[in-house]
Amino acid sequence: MMTNPILEKVEFDDDGFMIDPNAWTAEIGEAIAVREDLPLTDRHWVVINFARQEFEANDEAPTLRRITKTTDVDTKELYKLFPGGPAKKAAMVAGLGKPTGCI
Template identity: 55%
Template sequence: MTTQTITTREIAGKTVHVNEEGFMTDPSEWTREIAVELAKEEGIEELTPEHWKIIEFCRQDAAATGAAPTLRRISKQAGVPTKELFRLFPKGPAKKVAKIAGLGKPQGCV
């Protein structure tokens, strides 16, 4: 039994699967247009090359490891200071990037 409910929604003209918190559940459904829309929903009006660098790192890392990277991992592996990550993706960068990049919610903790 699981508490996760998966529904579908339309983003940037494409129907995708999302969980109850709005995280996409299938990374292969993601497109760059979807990222632009999801970023707006998260209060980021424009995705700059700096944003894209992080998004692309997270997509690649998740494809390799099977899970969205933690903040510590993004900073260390992508070589971007944590403070900079907070400037680009205010409040919770790891969670926000994961959402925009069409990845599941980063494995937090219970």
């Protein structure tokens, strides 16, 4: 697998989450999504941008419930957008740490 040069300059933990969320850019988010085989759409960006805003306000990634209650993305759509753990995947692409309660 080819490594994206953008990601070579970013530090990640053992689970693939960025160590410094403040270093995140949309370009890094797109590169993480490619690494995770997750093509991004406008609906993904609704969730990613919300996750970033929540992190800036509360210093932690939002829970699945917070995402679905605050955005117009319901649980079913969230699982389609971010398969395999939507809160975890959204936080990863948004450059945040693993959400509290994620295994």
